[in-house]
Amino acid sequence: STRERIKAIRDLPMSFQEKKHIRLFRTNITGEFVYKIIIHLRTLVVLKSTPRDYMPWVSYSVSLQFLRRCGYSIRSIRQTLELWQGIMKEIGGKFGTSVLTYFLFLKWLLMFNIFSFLVNFGFITIPLLVYDISPNIPPNVGFGGLEILTGAVSGYFNYTAMYYGGYSNETLVDLVEYNMQLAYFFTIAIYMVLCGIALITSMANSFKTNYMLADQVSNSAWQLLCSWDFNIINERAVRQRKNNLSVQLKVNFVQYKPFQFENILFDHIGIHLGSWLLSTGMAVGCAHQQPFLCPLSLQNTTDASNWSLLQEAETLLVPFVVSSMNLVVPLFYSLFNKFEQYSSQRRQIYTLLLRNVLLKMFILGVLCYYWMKVVPQKFSCWESMVGQALYRLVIFDFFFLMLGSFFGEFLSNMIGTKFLPRLGVPEFDVARNVLELIYAQTLVWIGIYFSPLLPAIQIVKLFVLFFIKKVSLTHNCQPPRRTGRAAQMQTIFIALLFFPFFVGALSIVAYTAWRLTPSQQCGPFRGLNNTFSVVGIWIDGMEDNPGSKGAIWIYDNVIKSEIAYFLGTLIILIIIYIFWQVSQGRKHLIGRLRQLIANEGKDKSFLLEKLQNLQKSCRHKKQKQKNRNKVHFYRTIC
Amino acid sequence: MGTTASQLGKDLLSEYQELTFLTKQEILLAHKRFTELLTKDEKDLPNVRVPMEKILTLPELKSNPFRTRICQVFSTSIVKDGSLTFEDFLDLLSAFSDSATLEIKSHYAFRIFDFDDDGTLDCGDLEKLVNCLTGETEDTRLTPEEMRQLIHNILDESDIDKDGTVNLSEFQHVISRSPDFVSSFKIVL
Numbered sequence: 001s002t003r004e005r006i007k008a009i010r011d012l013p014m015s016f017q018e019k020k021h022i023r024l025f026r027t028n029i030t031g032e033f034v035y036k037i038i039i040h041l042r043t044l045v046v047l048k049s050t051p052r053d054y055m056p057w058v059s060y061s062v063s064l065q066f067l068r069r070c071g072y073s074i075r076s077i078r079q080t081l082e083l084w085q086g087i088m089k090e091i092g093g094k095f096g097t098s099v100l101t102y103f104l105f106l107k108w109l110l111m112f113n114i115f116s117f118l119v120n121f122g123f124i125t126i127p128l129l130v131y132d133i134s135p136n137i138p139p140n141v142g143f144g145g146l147e148i149l150t151g152a153v154s155g156y157f158n159y160t161a162m163y164y165g166g167y168s169n170e171t172l173v174d175l176v177e178y179n180m181q182l183a184y185f186f187t188i189a190i191y192m193v194l195c196g197i198a199l200i201t202s203m204a205n206s207f208k209t210n211y212m213l214a215d216q217v218s219n220s221a222w223q224l225l226c227s228w229d230f231n232i233i234n235e236r237a238v239r240q241r242k243n244n245l246s247v248q249l250k251v252n253f254v255q256y257k258p259f260q261f262e263n264i265l266f267d268h269i270g271i272h273l274g275s276w277l278l279s280t281g282m283a284v285g286c287a288h289q290q291p292f293l294c295p296l297s298l299q300n301t302t303d304a305s306n307w308s309l310l311q312e313a314e315t316l317l318v319p320f321v322v323s324s325m326n327l328v329v330p331l332f333y334s335l336f337n338k339f340e341q342y343s344s345q346r347r348q349i350y351t352l353l354l355r356n357v358l359l360k361m362f363i364l365g366v367l368c369y370y371w372m373k374v375v376p377q378k379f380s381c382w383e384s385m386v387g388q389a390l391y392r393l394v395i396f397d398f399f400f401l402m403l404g405s406f407f408g409e410f411l412s413n414m415i416g417t418k419f420l421p422r423l424g425v426p427e428f429d430v431a432r433n434v435l436e437l438i439y440a441q442t443l444v445w446i447g448i449y450f451s452p453l454l455p456a457i458q459i460v461k462l463f464v465l466f467f468i469k470k471v472s473l474t475h476n477c478q479p480p481r482r483t484g485r486a487a488q489m490q491t492i493f494i495a496l497l498f499f500p501f502f503v504g505a506l507s508i509v510a511y512t513a514w515r516l517t518p519s520q521q522c523g524p525f526r527g528l529n530n531t532f533s534v535v536g537i538w539i540d541g542m543e544d545n546p547g548s549k550g551a552i553w554i555y556d557n558v559i560k561s562e563i564a565y566f567l568g569t570l571i572i573l574i575i576i577y578i579f580w581q582v583s584q585g586r587k588h589l590i591g592r593l594r595q596l597i598a599n600e601g602k603d604k605s606f607l608l609e610k611l612q613n614l615q616k617s618c619r620h621k622k623q624k625q626k627n628r629n630k631v632h633f634y635r636t637i638c
Numbered sequence: 639m640g641t642t643a644s645q646l647g648k649d650l651l652s653e654y655q656e657l658t659f660l661t662k663q664e665i666l667l668a669h670k671r672f673t674e675l676l677t678k679d680e681k682d683l684p685n686v687r688v689p690m691e692k693i694l695t696l697p698e699l700k701s702n703p704f705r706t707r708i709c710q711v712f713s714t715s716i717v718k719d720g721s722l723t724f725e726d727f728l729d730l731l732s733a734f735s736d737s738a739t740l741e742i743k744s745h746y747a748f749r750i751f752d753f754d755d756d757g758t759l760d761c762g763d764l765e766k767l768v769n770c771l772t773g774e775t776e777d778t779r780l781t782p783e784e785m786r787q788l789i790h791n792i793l794d795e796s797d798i799d800k801d802g803t804v805n806l807s808e809f810q811h812v813i814s815r816s817p818d819f820v821s822s823f824k825i826v827l
Contacts, residue, residue, distance in 0.1 A: 226747070
């Protein structure tokens with residue numbers, strides 16, 4: 001087809017004029033030109049197999065051209081809509097690609113939240129607002145002072161569409177019948193599934209293009225040289241990169257380091273073990289405190305409607321403690337890191353990441369346990385309570401992120417330049433910042449079920465955070481000293497985002513929907529045994545409808561039965577095993593082909609040597625023959 | 639043929655869009671930046687060739703260690719002086735753009751690193767490459783001993799047929815195992 005032909009021509013590494021010639025198939029082609037085509041045989045095959053257009057203006061049918069123009073204009077439009085492109089280029093130009101990955105990740109998460117907000121607002125909130133514009137707030141409730149911070153335990157917010165409790169469980173009849181229960185359930189479910197699919201596909205893409213190989217391949221000198229970052233425009237940054245590269249080359253690839261086995265083993269194992277024990281101990285200790293703090297704030301009354309100001313302020317205690325732990329403990333981990341010696345920088349980053357992930361998982365795990373086990377017993381409208389707790393966590397996390405930016409970058413810069421010049425200007429710690437983003441996004445994912453409009457807060461938060469981090473970066477930080485590894489870190493971040501954080505959030509929501517009884521007095525699922533029974537009721541209701549026999553059969557035999565899931569998992573495992581074996585086989589093939597090429601090279605040099613020897617001996621023989629003739633000639637004369 | 643004054647014809651624009659990896663915005667921006675480099679009377683001539691010194695005043699190329707090589711590789715001038723027409727300039731941006739394929743990028747990277755234009759990367763080319771990237775001052779430059787060791791390491795790892803040079807296929811093999819290459823081999827206006 002013409003499109004394939006044009007794509008094939010575009011992929012040729014030739015100059016523009018030559019490509020134009022090929023396309024219009026001019027007859028005055030020079031010999032060098034033909035040679036260039038021949039060395040791109042693959043392209044030639046594509047060109048050959050597509051219909052030859054001798055009269056190009058006739059062959060381009062109107063519809064094809066129109067479609068292609070549409071494709072180009074869509075690409076152009078997507079480019080104009082790209083957010084913050086100028087800022088990204090500026091950051092990439094001064095700090096390189098690895099720092100840019102943080103900001104790209106932030107933009108990606110922003111898109112997730114915008115999508116989720118639109119979906120939730122469109123399918124859940126708008127029908128409610130249209131049907132019942134004034135929410136049924138009890139008469140003695142006003143809009144108090146601490147409302148924004150605490151998420152209004154007893155106030156205005158509790159009864160609005162902000163939280164689960166504000167949604168009705170009726171089938172709204174206005175223009176069409178709109179079943180609120182089904183809408184709520186399916187919107188949340190489908191959004192989570194779409195998120196999961198987006199994460200899995202981007203993780204798979206990332207693995208495919210940036211596959212993480214063992215140290216010796218990705219750490220080689222060639223990789224360093226080939227990965228010179230052409231994005232960097234700032235002259236000082238370029239000079240700094242060159243210096244860093246020179247240092248890296250000298251240290252890693254040129255100097256011979258005598259390997260001392262015993263020292264490394266005994267000195268460092270003790271330090272490593274100690275740090276691990278300390279860090280795990282701190283994480284568990286922090287997490288363990290939560291159950292003691294939470295009941296502290298709820299001791300006096302289980303009915304949430306008339307709390308005094310002091311009690312409301314007490315609810316702020318938990319998020320404050322949690323966020324401050326999230327801020328302070330990673331600093332301790334970085335401190336431990338400085339004392340330890342690592343064989344490679346990559347192992348250092350991985351260990352730091354692992355410890356931080358464990359800390360956050362412990363804290364979130366204990367909080368969720370408390371929310372799932374204790375809160376439903378104590379409160380009447382417990383989903384709204386959980387929603388409010390999450391709202392408070394999100395808000396405090398925002399404040400502490402800004403504070404962290406202040407400590408992490410501004411103060412370090414001050415200390416590094418004025419007080420302790422030895423430390424120098426700080427670098428932008430991409431790993432820590434990305435982990436904070438992932439944690440913030442996990443809070444929103446857990447909270448979507450309990451507070452459907454939480455993504456709106458996250459959108460504002462991410463927007464403000466982008467600009468704060470950008471300003472902090474440009475004023476306080478220097479470009480990273482070690483180059484490379486941006487692609488691998490990106491893969492790790494996406495993998496971390498998906499598993500354990502997204503999977504954890506998904507399991508919390510699934511557990512809530514499956515096992516926990518919805519509260520009786522509020523929310524769209526009041527009166528049911530569990531949330532999932534909404535689907536059961538709907539399917540039962542469909543039995544009167546003759547056309548839906550297929551759907552009912554699917555529900556009964558596939559979704560409800562365990563055998564289906566078991567069989568599905570088995571089939572997937574078998575497919576994975578087959579693919580794994582195929583990739584092992586290909587690895588062996590690659591090894592054998594390399595050996596083949598090496599042997600060919602040896603053959604070539606052997607034959608060349610033999611040829612040279614042959615030529616030498618021929619010349620030698622000819623010389624001897626000439627000498628013999630001369631002697632014979634002189635002999636005959638004399 | 640070629641560009642005139644300050645406007646690009648629609649047909650020309652669509653041809654550029656089809657044969658390069660650039661979008662319409664990028665082509666128009668490139669046209670704007672290119673015409674800024676021209677003198678007043680050059681602006682009306684079609685197919686103007688801009689000398690290398692002027693191209694190197696662009697901020698995207700000014701501090702790049704390979705700036706002269708890039709201009710020489712993409713130049714189609716007969717005297718091989720590194721001057722670029724607008725179409726050469728588009729070629730340059732297309733090869734360095736986001737949507738260019740890995741093959742195109744590795745092909746051009748190979749040509750840029752091939753300082754003596756002989757089709758292979760031998761020791762001389764590698765030495766010039768390392769010197770380009772390690773800075774000009776005395777303490778960052780590698781000593782001859784270090785250079786020899788480094789080149790030995792490089793050839794050890796990438797020269798598969800052991801002929802002492804790295805040809806295009808071996809270079810592309812190394813690139814394919816370097817995930818950072820595609821994202822770092824980018825110049826955006």
